[in-house]
Amino acid sequence: MVKIDNIVLPDFPLLLAPMEDVSDPPFRVVCRENGADLMYTEFISSEGLVKDTEKCRRKLAIFDEERPVGVQIFGGDEDKLSMAARIVDMTQPDLLDINFGCPIKGIVAKGAGSGVLKDIDLMVRLTKACVNATNLPVTVKTRLGWDEDTKNIEEVAERLQDVGIKALAIHGRTRTQMYKGVADWELIAKVKNNPRIHIPIFGNGDIDSPQKALEYKHRYGVDGIMIGRAAIGYPWIFREVKHYIQTGELLPAPTLQERIDVCKRQLEKSVQWRGEGPGIFSMRKHYFSYLKGLPDFKGFRSRLVTPVESAAVVDVLDEIGRVYAGFEFEHKPIQLVNYHENCAL
Structure with missing residues (x-):
């Protein structure tokens, strides 16, 4: 089993990545019912929570049948982020997650999401402010670094663990890559294999089939994987991955x-x-x-x-x-698209 503080997950858990305009409560429920082990809300602006906007309040909604679930927040101001953490605490999710990975321009321009990757000291202060403000387990989702010259995820992992996070999810790209190129799981594996690291490390990026999930499990040794784009329109990816890991056999495509x-x-x-x-x-x-x-x-x-x-x-x-009675769908790797292109952010 894998533990995030007091949250007990199965061996090699499968996490649904937080996705703006996608991972709302109804979608999270069908993913949970098809094998996902841990959900995350769409990301929520700390400023919006502090201002009590309707859009941000709505994103705090959780159905009991989707638990365990984490609320993900983002922001670049320590005071507002800690205030948002206290607000989240009152809604009683299972954990609080901080987004240091969103690469879209509007978020980065506010000094939030992956924009924080330019200032690791600030990232540590923001994280510590959240940890001190809530009784919930705090986790982080981030990227390898800002660009090819600043892949500092190994330092980031140690420092965030030192200030109290309980798990770390790493997308294997830099901010400048956006969703282009191939995710680098070698650096994710280095974080996992660091003897100083004792919190769960989850890998994210390019998982589009059960075969790749099993290959990456063995090759990189992460505690679990986070699946995002592959689940859009295909929540069965979670049950297919689990079945393949357990049996080595592919399930038929959903009818x-x-x-x-x-x-x-x-x-x-x-x-x-x-x-x-x-x-x-x-x-x-x-x-x-x-x-x-x-x-x-x-x-x-x-x-x-x-x-x-x-x-x-x-x-x-x-x-x-x-x-279309009797129509049979082909079973093939899922085409991963940049979902930000189709979302109202």
């Missing part, structure tokens, strides 16, 4: 009915969380990802995003099940 059922489940939770109208609207971006591969799907795609009542959406999904 059309399984895909429809998960669409319905996520729609149900979206409506429960947001209300009928907003819940339906929020789901519209997901249908094509779930049903990608169906031939001549354009007509159904437009019909799925037209209804204003969830019952009507369910009727269209059921019709898709009848029209």
Whole structure:
């Protein structure tokens, strides 16, 4: 088993990465039900929490069936970050995570996310402020460094551990790489194999198949892996990885009915969380990802995003099940895209 303070996870846990405009509570529920071991919220602005904005308050929502779950916050000001940590503490998630990895320009320009990678002393102060402000276990997600000349993750890991974090997730790219190139897991392995490091180290980046997950488990020796882009429209990646690690066999690709059922489940939770109208609207971006591969799907795609009542959406999904009955999806590595390009940040 793997422990993050008092949180007990199975051997080699699979974590759902925090993704803006993707990893909301309804999506986290279907990932949990398909094998994910630990969830993270979309990242939340510390300034927004302190100002009590509606958008930030909404992101604090947690369904009981998705636990354990961590709330992820970001910011570049010690006072505001510590105040945000205290606010998060009151909502009672299972842990608090700090984002030092988001590479998008708007976040970096505020001196937050991976922008903090330019100033390791500041990163340490921000982390210590959070640890001192909350009773929750504090974890961090970050990158290897700002650029090729500042890959200082080994120093960062030691210093953040020294100020009290309970786990570290490392994306194997620098900020300047964004999502380009190949993730460097060799440096992640160096952090894990450092005899000074005793907290769990989770690797993140480019996991697009069960075969790669098992290969990286053996090659790099991390305590678990964090999966992000591969889970978009495909929460089954978690159960497939677990099954392959346990048996060495690939599960069949999810059937059309399984895909429809998960669409319905996520729609149900979206409506429960947001209300009928907003819940339906929020789901519209997901249908094509779930049903990608169906031939001549354009007509159904437009019909799925037209209804204003969830019952009507369910009727269209059921019709898709009848029209494409017997269709078999191919099983192949998941195409990883830069999800920031399609998200409202």
